[in-house]
Amino acid sequence: MTRSLQSSLYGELEYNDQDVYHFEDGVPGFPHLREFLLITVEESPFTVMHAINEDTSFFLINPFTRYEGYEVQIPNAAKKQLKIENLEDVALYSIVVLREPLEDSTANLAAPVILNTKGKLGAQVSLDAPQFSIRTPLFENIPQVSVGKEGK
Amino acid sequence: MLVLRRKVGESIMIGEGIEIKVIAVQGDQVKIGIEAPQTVSVYRKEIYEAIQTENLQAKEGMEKINVDQLKKLGLSIAAQKNKK
Numbered sequence: 001m002t003r004s005l006q007s008s009l010y011g012e013l014e015y016n017d018q019d020v021y022h023f024e025d026g027v028p029g030f031p032h033l034r035e036f037l038l039i040t041v042e043e044s045p046f047t048v049m050h051a052i053n054e055d056t057s058f059f060l061i062n063p064f065t066r067y068e069g070y071e072v073q074i075p076n077a078a079k080k081q082l083k084i085e086n087l088e089d090v091a092l093y094s095i096v097v098l099r100e101p102l103e104d105s106t107a108n109l110a111a112p113v114i115l116n117t118k119g120k121l122g123a124q125v126s127l128d129a130p131q132f133s134i135r136t137p138l139f140e141n142i143p144q145v146s147v148g149k150e151g152k
Numbered sequence: 153m154l155v156l157r158r159k160v161g162e163s164i165m166i167g168e169g170i171e172i173k174v175i176a177v178q179g180d181q182v183k184i185g186i187e188a189p190q191t192v193s194v195y196r197k198e199i200y201e202a203i204q205t206e207n208l209q210a211k212e213g214m215e216k217i218n219v220d221q222l223k224k225l226g227l228s229i230a231a232q233k234n235k236k
Contacts, residue, residue: 009219025193029204030211041219044226048214058210059222066229080190097206098213102225105213111203126195126203134202139232 008055009048013037020052021115021122024081028111028124030056036122038091038115047093049113060093063109067136074114078125082116089118096138106135 007013021036035052038060047060063070072092074084084090092114094107109132115122156164163173171187186194195203217225 009214009217009222027207028200029207041222041226043223044230046222046226046229048222056211057214058207059214059217059225061229077190077193081193095207095210096213097210098217098225099209100216106206108203108206108210111206124203124207126193126199134206138229 005052006055007050007057009050009057010039013039013050015052018120021120023122023124025123027058027113049093049095058113059096059098060113061096061107061138063092063094063107063112066094066107066138067109070109070132072112072127073129075125075127078114078123081123082114082121083119084116086118089116091115091117094136095124097135103139105138106133107138108134109136110134 001017002014003017004012004014015037019037021038023034023036025031026033030051033051033053033056037050037052039048039050040046041048047062048057049060050057074090074092078084092112094109094112096105096107099105110129111124111126111134113122114125158164158174160174160177163171165171169189170192171185173185173187175183175185177183188194
């Protein structure tokens with residue numbers, strides 16, 4: 001069934017029930033948010049994770065293409081929780097914290113969002129891997145983008 | 153908060169599936185063993201709190217940006233990657 005929601009980012013956002021990802025435990029800090037849409041940002045390989053129940057969204061990047069050498073061993077508990085049977089059905093993203101100034105933005109490599117794209121299940125999983133920082137710098141150089149409330 | 157006294161080797165059960173056992177005590181450190189169903193996530197609290205804090209900041213950061221800026225940001229990250 002096609003539904004729609006109001007998003008400050010996208011205005012009216014239409015989606016189908018079968019596109020909704022279910023996060024059994026919510027995400028840390030937002031335990032009440034259990035349903036999300038994953039929206040690819042046009043003209044870029046990036047993704048927005050948008051809650052269904054309230055106007056909350058997160059910016060996600062694919063850490064494997066951004067950070068050479070990033071490797072993840074998905075914990076067994078996560079595999080079980082997400083009912084992962086086939087690694088082809090797994091997508092993994094890092095949540096980005098956009099900071100001011102923007103060059104201070106970081107990505108959370110220590111606790112990625114892991115998705116079962118077939119079963120439409122998701123969870124944010126702490127990897128317990130001390131080599132990956134929860135605040136990994138997103139940029140090496142200063143990007144040509146300005147971020148501010150006035151730009152909204 | 154429920155407070156219980158336990159000796160080394162003794163356990164606490166939470167419900168039927170979770171057991172918390174005191175393995176060793178040395179000075180101000182306690183070594184704890186946790187038996188829990190595989191679907192239950194167990195975190196050190198400070199790590200969980202750090203993830204919470206990052207997520208709250210991630211949401212706040214998104215409230216200050218619009219889709220065009222996100223696209224530009226995505227492109228600038230991609231461009232930077234290609235330069236390497």
